Amino acid sequence: MEKLNKNSKFNLVFKYALKDLSRNYRKISSIIVTLFISLFILSAIFTIEDSLTKELNDNAKVLLGGDLEIDYNRNQGDLNLVNKVKEFSTVSQMIEFSTMLSTVDRTKNKSLFTRIKTVDEKYPLYGNVIYEPKGAFERMQKEPNTILINESLSKTLKIKINEKVKVQDQSFTVIGIIKSVPDVSGFVAFGDWALAGKQTLEILKLNGIGSFLNYEYKVKFYLNDDPNKIERKIENIFKDDEKVKLRYPENSASGLKRIINSFSQFLSLVSISAMLIAGIGIANTLLSFINQNNMSIAVRKAVGFYSGNIKTLYYLQLLILLFIITIISYASSFLIVPVADKYLSDGLGLNVYPKFSLVNYIKIFLVGLLVLIIFSIPTISSIDQVKASNLFRNVFQNLQFYYSKKSISLSIFLLSTLVLIFTFGSEKASYSLGYFGAFFICLIVFFLLSKIVIYLLKKFNFSSNIPLKVSIKNITQAKSITPITIMSLGLGVTLLLTLALVGTNFKREIARSIPDIAPDYFFVGIQKGEKEKFEKGIYKMDPNANIEIVPMVSSGIVKINGINPNTYIKPDNDSYWVIGSERRSSWVEAIPKDNPILKGNWWDLSKPNELQISLDAKVAKDFNIKLGDIFTLNIYGREIDGKVINFREVDYRDLSINFAMLFNPQFAENIPHEYLATAKFNDANKFDETLMLEVLPSLSMIKIADYLSKVTAVLNKVFIAVTLISAVTIVIGLIVISSAIMVQGKVKEYQNLVFKILGFxxxxxxYSSLIEFIIIFMSVILIATFFAVIGSKFIIENIFDLVWKFDFKVLIYLGFSVGLITLILIMITNLKYLNPKVYPLIRNQ
Amino acid sequence: MSTLLKLKKINLKYQTGKKSISVLKNIDLVIKKKETVSVVGESGSGKTSLIMLIGGLERPTSGKIIFNEKEITSLHEDEISEIRKKNIGIIFQSFYLIPNYTAVENVALTLELNEFKNPEKEAKILLDRFGLKHRFNNLPSQLSGGEQQRVAIARAIAMRPDLILADEPTGNLDTENSLLISSILFNYVKEEGSSLIMVTHDPKLADKAKRKIKIKDGKIK
Known part of the structure; x- marks a missing residue:
């Protein structure tokens, strides 16, 4: 017998898939909505991440500020070597430093610790400085005592253009406001900063440590030169200079990239959770849709359609739907980019633009496809149960999820693929894997919970209260929506509560440290002869102020046991910052109160001529340092060997004076040094920063409260974004529940009719719906709280290394809010079934 | 007339729990090409089961069914679907039109499945022939019972099958519509030369067939 060829068979099935979809889209609207929301969130995350990564990669040279950067840190460097580079390329010199910037001629002047970048006329080598008014940037380079400030500084100190400000004892005119600078990778673009001409350096008193000086030379190669050759040439010029660090565009914003990757990894995991919850709803709605089409499927079988063709018809409809929804959700995600751009340009000084990426679209489509197939396999497989012979008997069985060995294996395979997609390539694969593990454990527990609830309620038959009996019957009846409600609500609530507990613990830890431990101010840049002057100045304003002054010296670790640590310690090491550049170190006689010794002994007084080092225990662990190891330190150009003799526990979060390395005072006292001080005032209002600057013009003051409020403001923004995204999982969960109720709609309507006839x-x-909800929600909230407590405790204690505390108030607020919203939704969805039309139902129409 | 269908020692049993119910017992039947046969009998006698077996919608417990000289009992489900698609049209008592397809689309479904060149055009010609020109684009819910059954007949015969199976085709219709449907059905069979096996409780309708088979307790009497 002649058979249809594969192509024409497919065309026919495709045509009918399109036709059916165009007629049935209303019936599967909840699939469309849940799929759209979850794919939209996923698309938004992928698009923003992609735009950011592209921005960082495409503008790597712009972000670095050149084809190569010569970084001398606190030293001016070897100008002879720099001049050699100038012979075959363009070199722009810039020096960054931190100092106080104050308003003048006001009744109450204000000061702010500001990062200032001095640039020459060649700056910027790549990209543009965005500023206003026109010509201000050029004026700044030519006219002495002029300065450009950034928008944040202008807002904080309420400085207007042409207003005078004071930097140390010099007066400057603010001639413009900067919106952005291109080379943000190595510069503090976040916070308060200013740009000044290179002549500024000559009129200010800057010191190496207190001013956080940084000398950089940005290099731009000539257009026709081979970049690789020039790079090798420059490396060769500096090969014997140990103080220099050469940086390249490819690792220009590695820190930023790590933050972006970690954050987008977390958001991707939340969004895939939303998709998996949506999958539960999709499976349910699809089953109801197939049940509604039971007769049409039987007719198709009767006229000669193969079962496989009919299944393909449904898979094709889902595929077409997915194709359309992914296009719409991907396109819509571009609308989020301007919002992200606003946050990112404020926070990081980066601008992102919507960029179409076919790879990204395919990734989103693939994720959607996997979720859709995983959850539709048991549903669409149920088509095999439909028999054309039912048409003769006029009896249609209610279809159930159908699992065969083959379909279970396929589902597990696809699920593993989905997990692997999100795990490999993510910043921390183990966290992703752990997250998925926790997600599926929660899913299984909530499924089992639904079975336990049903089992226990079936045993509960001693109440005579009719609404209670009806609600129990509704929960326990065959094909009830209890498992779906408990699973989708449970997962959504667990995620939301976990994130809320993480957020509140995090914020509490930050807020807690300000009044208890931290000083009010940090003071840097106190020179050797200024110590007394400083103390006098402080006590004059507040005689009861608590001052702590420690000596401070800058040193770099050149070798550890004779080997350059940069050759084997990678930048992703948590303690890389200790060897990354020169660090400040100090010395003390006695063991600091908040730095207990974990291993080794305090200073060996019998060896005053040897450098002894007390090291942060975490650094020791990260670098695998043993007691007795030798550090070769570069202190003011001299290489000195020191022995590590103890490990201290350092908690930088207490915001008091903490150093990774402490030296024995017997040896270190003779090293040229300056001082670092902290002050805690009886009444912080008594302290006037501007008056203090009159005593010590080059002093830098960092107000802890201001600094922390800025950090908290950024964190708040992050948590708002995270909470919004996690709330999406709740929204999807609610759609799943309401669609599950609607799936039961006909049965519910019929049941209500019978109740009506019986006089209910x-x-x-x-009332019975209310009892039904309370039973389900109470069981969900208890388990969700349990999981949220475990999850948030793990995250806070193991990932953030903070103290975790149970926040009952948050749980009550959130639990009550989610419960109320769910209840309202259930009531609204049920409302339309409250008034069943008697005639069509009793005539079986 | 040559043989179209041959049933050899057909038995059909259903298992309900531990009990086995024998629905058809040792049925031997031969249907010739262009022959019209009515199947009568009491409710539960096995009439519908018989045409379900002939249509390949159920498998017999034992015995052989030979259709167009090909044994179909041992074929794979997809192969039986292929035979049904091309050679067997089925008409049901409850019409069973696809609810969200128009009259034309319901008829075109079988034509498209059989790769007709202009399925919609052919469907319209057929519906016009059955007096449904004004109902081409109506959904089943907008049609009367008689109109729905005419569409269902058009769908069953659209691909000019060798065999038409009709299960109580007028069972849900009033007298006037019953007469109309039976005349349409028998006229078509006469004109196109298809065979017809029709299950009915209506003696007048049964008499219209050339041969009448009576089934009682699963056996042909």
């Missing part, structure tokens, strides 16, 4: 009042029906 609307109040009784509503």
């Amino acid at each position: 009042s609307k109040k009784d029906i509503v």
